[in-house]
Amino acid sequence: MITDVLIEKIIEKQNPTCVGLDTSLDYLPEELRVGVSDFTGAAKAIFAFNRGILESVADLVPAVKVQIAYYEQYGAEGLCAFRDTLVYAREKGLIVIADAKRNDIGATASRYAAAFLGKTPTGDREISAFPSDFLTVNGYLGTDGIAPFVQEGKGDRGIFVLVKTSNPSSGELQNLRLEDGRTVYECMGDMVEAWGTDTVGSYGYSSVGAVVGATYPEEAKILRTRLPHTFFLVPGYGAQGGSAEMLSNCFDGRGLGGIVNNSRGILCAYRKLGGSFDEAARKACLAMKEDLHAVLGEICAK
Template sequence: MSPMEPFGARLRRAMDERGPLCVGIDPHASLLAEWGLTDDVAGLERFSRTVVEAVADRVAALKPQSAFFERFGSRGVAVLERTVEEARAAGALVIMDAKRGDIGSTMAAYAESFLRKDAPLFSDALTVSPYLGYGSLRPAVDLARESGAGLFVLALTSNPEGAEVQHAVRPDGRTVGATVLAHLAEENAGQSPLGSFGAVVGATLGDLSSYDLQVGGPLLAPGIGAQGATPADLPRVFGAAVRNVVPSVSRGVLRHGPDVVALRDATERFVEEIRGATAAG
């Protein structure tokens, strides 16, 4: 199997060509109902295929939330496999939002599920949790590097509860979140035009100037839309790192479904707003 171009390089090109937007695929029960769909595997598949049809050929990335597929058991996972395959075939990078985190052989097995090139759920990148210690992610880091995939590591998340861990101060005076960012900068050292190991940093967090967000890789930024952040907030939150930000929008786009044209129009509006806000970055 031929080597794949590193995720960071592929993401940089996709962001430049299609705009820096990631659309989440979050088929939770209330959204299925809003679309007039049944809360079952048939509704799940209709929802997912509609999102892929509407936007996969025009956004940099799609981010399926695996939990909303897993809740339907093996048939839901089969829908997730098809969603990943169809999204990638249409040219979107797929960021699997699974937030896996464990140690040793278990972490290695999670990595193989999503980052091994011949795996049914192979994705361009995977969200992971470092809160069993950053070193616990090493199997995922190594396999991602080998397969040309990437990781997005939870660093400074948009949920308020995250602060009790991420803002905790270590004996060396650095916060836990800052330590995660420093590890990512080491992983990306020497990579151009963009490293493959990114951080999840919430767009709702306000002034982050006390953190060094220049990690050499992408910053996946949830919180735009339903959580209250806007594209105009991005330069203030991310400062000099704003050009490497991949804002993630879910409900702000998905609430316009199931109409394909409306989904596309909403996506294009977000792309233009984000481009305008980050152009000076």
């Protein structure tokens, strides 16, 4: 079960950090950008940068999150770098989260599920387009838009559904109160908990997780209690303003229950710390591990 595998890696490395490879050309050091004048060049430079980051931090963290928007902006060429990054991260033993926030009606969702969590029939073969362990999805369409991902994943691949997002406007819809007394994010959370029922693993968490922003600790506290079998992907730490104290509400008494993403704080650490980008990324990872450890203590399955 994929969430068990993720949790075991978190315990082994004593680190619930996910490195966000939201790699845009403008995040790269000058010397890696020299001479880039088309999408092919951009894709090559970005993959070279990602490889450097991965080699530098793979022993420290359990997972990476790769944000597809940053690759899609460089066309099909950029998406080659996206795929190469997924493949290389898996070769380094990391759990790979494709952050694509996909959503559609059932027939179309099943194509997305094949692309990220399964294989696509092509002639007599079946081929994996963008091999990932987890995919982020948006549940606005309800159960029949989510079921294809759960079915394709069979517990061996998982999803994280947007519940309470980290951005400033997230409350405009998500915090509205329904007639039945629940907020919209609580309602979405209840659906997520239900969608995961059949895939709960040995640590008590299912393969259907939730995105819960570090920037909203009160909502995180409510959701952690309300969704006992739902593992959280927690964006918003660092650049977006979330601190270790704020996101402690995303975790259970064992220090489990969530994984915290940091993108720019690691990728662009060299601008703050100086030195090479890969060494600076490693230092930033170590600092974040310490920061989380001070709040969560030892992570232990009991």
